[in-house]
Amino acid sequence: MFSSFRLTLFLFFASALAATANTGEVQPPRLGQQISEADVEAISTTVFPDGSGLPQGSGSAELGREIYGEQCASCHGDTGAGDMKNTVPPLAGKPKKGADWSTGASWPYAPAIFDYVRRAMPPRNLKQLSPDELYSVTAYILHMNGIVTLTQQLDRMTLPKVKMPAAGYFSSKWKKSESRLDP
Amino acid sequence: MMKQPTSPSRSEFLSRRKFLSTGATFLTAVSVSTGAPHAAAEIKMPDSMLYPGTADEPYGKPSKHESQVVRLVKGLTEKRTTTWSYSPIHRQRGIITPSGLHFGTHHSGIPDIAPDAHRLYVHGMTQKSLSFSVADLLRYPLSGNIRFLECSGNSWQQGAFSKPAAKTCAELYGLVSGSEWIGVPVRLLLNEAGIDPRASWVIAEGADSGSLARSIPVSIMNNDAIVALYQNGERLRPAQGYPMRLLLPGIEGNMNVKWLRRLEVTDRPAFTKDESRAYTETLADGSIEGFSLYMGVKSVITHPSAGQVLPDRGYYEVSGLAWSGFGRIRSVEVSDDGGASWHAANLHDPVLDKALTRFSLPWRWTGQEVRLQSRATDARGNVQPGRADWRKVYHAGSVNHYNAVQTWFIDRQGAISNVF
Numbered sequence: 015m016f017s018s019f020r021l022t023l024f025l026f027f028a029s030a031l032a033a034t035a036n037t038g039e040v041q042p043p044r045l046g047q048q049i050s051e052a053d054v055e056a057i058s059t060t061v062f063p064d065g066s067g068l069p070q071g072s073g074s075a076e077l078g079r080e081i082y083g084e085q086c087a088s089c090h091g092d093t094g095a096g097d098m099k100n101t102v103p104p105l106a107g108k109p110k111k112g113a114d115w116s117t118g119a120s121w122p123y124a125p126a127i128f129d130y131v132r133r134a135m136p137p138r139n140l141k142q143l144s145p146d147e148l149y150s151v152t153a154y155i156l157h158m159n160g161i162v163t164l165t166q167q168l169d170r171m172t173l174p175k176v177k178m179p180a181a182g183y184f185s186s187k188w189k190k191s192e193s194r195l196d197p
Numbered sequence: 198m199m200k201q202p203t204s205p206s207r208s209e210f211l212s213r214r215k216f217l218s219t220g221a222t223f224l225t226a227v228s229v230s231t232g233a234p235h236a237a238a239e240i241k242m243p244d245s246m247l248y249p250g251t252a253d254e255p256y257g258k259p260s261k262h263e264s265q266v267v268r269l270v271k272g273l274t275e276k277r278t279t280t281w282s283y284s285p286i287h288r289q290r291g292i293i294t295p296s297g298l299h300f301g302t303h304h305s306g307i308p309d310i311a312p313d314a315h316r317l318y319v320h321g322m323t324q325k326s327l328s329f330s331v332a333d334l335l336r337y338p339l340s341g342n343i344r345f346l347e348c349s350g351n352s353w354q355q356g357a358f359s360k361p362a363a364k365t366c367a368e369l370y371g372l373v374s375g376s377e378w379i380g381v382p383v384r385l386l387l388n389e390a391g392i393d394p395r396a397s398w399v400i401a402e403g404a405d406s407g408s409l410a411r412s413i414p415v416s417i418m419n420n421d422a423i424v425a426l427y428q429n430g431e432r433l434r435p436a437q438g439y440p441m442r443l444l445l446p447g448i449e450g451n452m453n454v455k456w457l458r459r460l461e462v463t464d465r466p467a468f469t470k471d472e473s474r475a476y477t478e479t480l481a482d483g484s485i486e487g488f489s490l491y492m493g494v495k496s497v498i499t500h501p502s503a504g505q506v507l508p509d510r511g512y513y514e515v516s517g518l519a520w521s522g523f524g525r526i527r528s529v530e531v532s533d534d535g536g537a538s539w540h541a542a543n544l545h546d547p548v549l550d551k552a553l554t555r556f557s558l559p560w561r562w563t564g565q566e567v568r569l570q571s572r573a574t575d576a577r578g579n580v581q582p583g584r585a586d587w588r589k590v591y592h593a594g595s596v597n598h599y600n601a602v603q604t605w606f607i608d609r610q611g612a613i614s615n616v617f
Contacts, residue, residue: 042338042385043333045329046325046386047328048326049327053326054326057459058461062463102276111479112357112593112594114594121468123473126473133470134406134408137406187489188489189488192489192490193416197416
């Protein structure tokens with residue numbers, strides 16, 4: 015049993031030990047500068063499957079056909095067949111189930127097409143297409159796959175509602191098993 | 198798939214005792230002098246001992262006599278924006294890849310970014326939206342470790358082709374490398390921004406021309422993820438993400454976003470291009486499996502390996518690399534009879550979590566045909582599958598996350614090739 019003095023001594027060393035342990039988790043400097051709401055909006059370009067992040071604007075495959083011809087066809091081909099020898103993936107066509115699935119057959123969510131074209135396509139005219147042009151070229155890619163009609167209007171409300179065939183045969187390994195692993 | 202009993206029959210792997218006894222034979226053979234005892238000396242002093250050397254240089258380079266030790270670069274074409282740089286792993290020893298020989302898979306080229314102009318933004322489901330300069334991040338507690346990094350498409354040819362491609366070890370396995378990566382733990386930055394407890398994903402985006410973006414679970418970010426600033430003791434090379442990249446130990450290469458500019462905290466993945474098709478697999482039933490984040494346990498014999506020719510019969514040290522995204526390598530076994538018998542290889546120190554691990558075993562080539570293999574087991578008990586077992590999981594032509602046992606075939610002339 016501890017005497018009062020020994021208990022005090024024990025508590026003193028215990029708290030000293032705790033302080034030592036705490037020094038391993040010293041508060042790091044907090045050097046991040048807060049940015050404005052306008053800046054947050056400007057950099058928040060991710061488009062999610064539910065369509066959040068999509069901008070105002072609209073387009074159709076009819077309008078997109080010309081943009082595709084000018085901006086995309088030289089690499090992806092008139093029919094969207096791609097050119098895998100140059101690592102240009104096919105945009106349209108039936109599943110081949112190997113490495114060269116087409117976009118139409120393998121992407122589970124249509125808004126991701128808008129997202130990717132806005133980020134990265136075409137490689138020599140980056141980030142130049144307007145929202146209307148992006149909706150239109152997205153519509154044309156979907157049209158080449160028989161997923162939307164030529165005149166169907168796509169915008170921030172309708173694009174997320176487009177049903178992609180791959181939504182029925184896409185699964186997440188993270189969700190199925192890996193998320194249950196101990197880190 | 199536990200270890201099979203060691204067969205004493207045809208294997209020419211040398212146990213320690215066997216090595217010492219046969220080694221003595223080699224040594225005896227070598228030590229027999231053929232020179233006449235009283236002939237005039239023929240050994241001359243080399244020029245390097247007769248003339249002064251040159252001055253050192255501010256940043257050293259490899260010897261000019263090592264100019265063949267380079268990466269195989271599959272470059273840009275008018276149409277191709279995706280490029281690969283295969284690391285010459287068959288010429289490397291130890292577990293560290295020199296930064297200039299680190300593999301690369303690039304989708305939009307390599308940007309040139311001035312550090313003073315670069316910012317990292319942390320925002321989304323956070324209390325505050327924050328901006329960090331490079332100088333800011335350099336003041337945080339820096340940590341990290343030696344880790345492997347592997348493109349999920351490494352060894353893609355083995356999945357793509359039904360017949361074994363006539364490729365070298367570097368072409369088949371060179372999209373893996375090992376480095377010491379040091380940086381700021383991501384959790385410190387997420388904590389500073391005040392992450393919403395309902396958040397479960399972070400979208401990481403690069404400042405490259407393709408704005409490469411991947412969705413990463415918060416649990417991985419809060420575990421051992423860092424915003425890497427240093428590779429092998431120096432600031433990152435441009436091709437490795439200068440001035441900063443995400444480094445997610447054990448996780449497929451593409452998610453280790455380079456030129457990191459933005460961490461957007463969210464409650465769902467974005468299904469970006471690279472998680473919609475490019476970095477997914479086709480399962481045997483024809484369905485697509487994405488978000489396969491961990492790199493499976495894998496190994497390859499680098500010495501000797503395809504593209505090389507054994508110059509002579511006799512002693513060789515069989516050596517290679519093993520790694521697993523799930524943790525440490527527990528053991529590596531080797532076989533020289535196509536898997537009929539397996540022999541425990543020596544693991545070289547250090548054996549680290551989610552790092553390349555060097556293994557070796559002394560061996561003797563008798564001049565016969567040989568099927569040389571290695572099979573790794575990690576700390577979780579995952580065992581590298583045989584090729585047939587790997588193929589049962591995936592559809593023909595699915596290329597990513599190939600981690601099956603590799604077979605190198607040695608013919609009677611000593612030429613080594615890739616076989617299934």
